[in-house]
Structure formats: C-alpha cells, structure tokens
Amino acid sequence: MSYKSILVHLDAGIRAHPRLEIALQLAHRFHARLTGLFSTYVPPRHAFVVMAGTADYYAEHERLRHERAGALQRLFHAELARARVDGQWIAANGDANDVVPLHARVADLIVLGQTDLSDPESFIAEQFVEHVVLAAGRPVLVVPSGGTVAAPGRHVLIAWDGSREATRAIHDALPFLDHAGQVTLLTVHATSDQPPRDRIAGADIADTLAHHGVTARVRELNIDNDTPVGDALLSQASELDCDLIVMGAYAHSRLHEMVLGGATRTILQSMTVPVLLSH
Structure with missing residues (x-):
C-alpha cells in the first residue's frame, strides 16, 4: 500500500x-x-x-x-x-x-x-x-505552523484506544508505518478509566500491524484524571523523539454542528510535530 x-x-x-x-x-x-x-x-x-x-x-x-x-x-x-x-x-x-x-x-x-x-x-x-x-x-x-519541520515518518507515535477512528487512522497511515524506522503504539489510561469489554488491546492491533510487516512497540501510560489526553500525547512524542503522531479525529454532534473532541482540539492547537488525522 x-x-x-x-x-x-x-x-x-x-x-x-x-x-x-x-x-x-x-x-x-x-x-x-x-x-x-x-x-x-x-x-x-x-x-x-x-x-x-x-x-x-x-x-x-x-x-x-x-x-x-x-x-x-x-x-x-x-x-x-x-x-x-x-x-x-x-x-x-x-x-x-x-x-x-x-x-x-x-x-x-x-x-x-x-x-x-x-x-x-x-x-x-x-x-x-x-x-x-x-x-x-x-x-x-x-x-505545525512553527519551527522547521522535515517530511515526517522516522519515528511514528500511534495514539491507540481501540476506537473506530483510531483503527481507521492506523490503516490510513500504513504507508508511513511501512517506511518508519520505529513505531510506538501508545494507549493512555486515566485513573478513573473503566475500559469497555470490547476494547481491542494494543498488543492485538500490534499483531495486525506485524502482518503488514510493521513492528510496533506497545506502550501504556497512566495519567491523572485532570491531565488532558492531548497534552499527554504531545509530552510522549517529545520524550520519545517522535516526528509524527497518528490518531483518530473524534467528533460529536452539538446542535447539528460537528465538533471535534477534546484530545483532537488540543493536538491541533498545540502540536509540535506533524499529525496524521483520520475520521
């Protein structure tokens, strides 16, 4: 692909x-x-x-x-x-x-x-x-609007929560993942999270990627309830020296208007590396 x-x-x-x-x-x-x-x-x-x-x-x-x-x-x-x-x-x-x-x-x-x-x-x-x-x-x-950015894809950070949007983003990003030198698949857990029974584990989607020839390192991060997920993703991207974030773009309807979810808004406002979004 x-x-x-x-x-x-x-x-x-x-x-x-x-x-x-x-x-x-x-x-x-x-x-x-x-x-x-x-x-x-x-x-x-x-x-x-x-x-x-x-x-x-x-x-x-x-x-x-x-x-x-x-x-x-x-x-x-x-x-x-x-x-x-x-x-x-x-x-x-x-x-x-x-x-x-x-x-x-x-x-x-x-x-x-x-x-x-x-x-x-x-x-x-x-x-x-x-x-x-x-x-x-x-x-x-x-x-990003600031800084000097080269074409991304050396180290890709995947934001994974088992959702439809995240699944779509992973498959849409396969050309980047195939060329990447390193791929990290990150799941962020808030303290009060109660994961749904039908959530796909990071190891399972990493196995799917392996069938495409992509080796992903699975990583889990626990955060406090008052820590925005978007901020946690940006912090991890910086800590791991990632040059691309792949994530699903979440939205909900409010008075017939499509509004982006909180993590997506945070990333778009404060992004420090390129971000691939799929909805």
Whole structure:
C-alpha cells in the first residue's frame, strides 16, 4: 500500500512554501502525483453590497489574490521540476470549506497547515482544518505552523484506544508505518478509566500491524484524571523523539454542528510535530 496521489493546500501565508516542500518530499518518497490546491479567504460579495465605498476594496482583494496565485503557481511548477515529481495546479474559487473537501476526496493523502493566528494571510475559513478533517473522508496530515519541520515518518507515535477512528487512522497511515524506522503504539489510561469489554488491546492491533510487516512497540501510560489526553500525547512524542503522531479525529454532534473532541482540539492547537488525522 502506498499514497499514489497527494494534495497540498497552498495559500498566501508565510508557511505555504515550507508546507509545499514537505509535500514534495512525501510525493518523492511514495512516488505519488502531487496536486497543489490554491484556496484563500474569499470575502462574501454580498457583504459589500450594503456597504458604501467597498466595491473598490473587493476588486483590489481579487486582484491581489490572482497575483499571489500566479506567483505561487510559478513556484509550484519550478519546485515540481526540481524534485522530479509529477503534479498539477488547481486554483479553487469559492469558500474553502466548500471547495477544498471536494478536491480532497479524490486524493490518497491531504497536507494542510496548522491554523496560524500570528499570520493573518493564512486565514482561510472558520475552522478550516477541522472542517476538512471531518468532511474529506481521507487522511489529513497537519503540519505545525512553527519551527522547521522535515517530511515526517522516522519515528511514528500511534495514539491507540481501540476506537473506530483510531483503527481507521492506523490503516490510513500504513504507508508511513511501512517506511518508519520505529513505531510506538501508545494507549493512555486515566485513573478513573473503566475500559469497555470490547476494547481491542494494543498488543492485538500490534499483531495486525506485524502482518503488514510493521513492528510496533506497545506502550501504556497512566495519567491523572485532570491531565488532558492531548497534552499527554504531545509530552510522549517529545520524550520519545517522535516526528509524527497518528490518531483518530473524534467528533460529536452539538446542535447539528460537528465538533471535534477534546484530545483532537488540543493536538491541533498545540502540536509540535506533524499529525496524521483520520475520521
């Protein structure tokens, strides 16, 4: 199993080029075709109809958007040629939360950037990363907004709790696991946890991975009830020198809105290494 098509989201933010570099390295590693999908924040046109003097602002925003798209497109094709990777460029129009999942569903792996509150140009849409994770139906690799990050996969940390989402994430991550030098499968237990009778033990899923040629070291961690699971995962990733976390993206419905679970939110807000999420 391998990723044969990778889609990287690109925008006008300062982290677009480093994110493209990571996607290029992954496309080279997996012999995959790379799609660069340009999508930025598009202010709703109707919002300017009732505001006097804003028509020129909208036109200027569109001009700058096309200018940035053209510059990034030239960079994308130059980088493809340098890396000797096959690919295509798509400039999507419309609200990113609507158009990006549509393109993402035909790729094997999606590469997104972590929300960066310090860079206004990187704002795409409300809860953009969360929306793509829940709506795309494909594994999403989220790259941290800070620091220098190389293409991940040297030491992979799997967050395992026996759930459907965790199972999906493991199988979606098999190309990474197959290339990894080391894989650690971690189960986190809070003091008051009462594990369900039908929970699949870490040793059992590690045995499944062994059938795929992946050797995983099983590790269990006990934490206090007031310690967030997300914080425990990040701490373990740092302690074990992991460069990728694989985990299921949990969600529940609240007033007909899909809301990410606590551990997933913590990871997306405070991530220090790339995270592969599946829902």
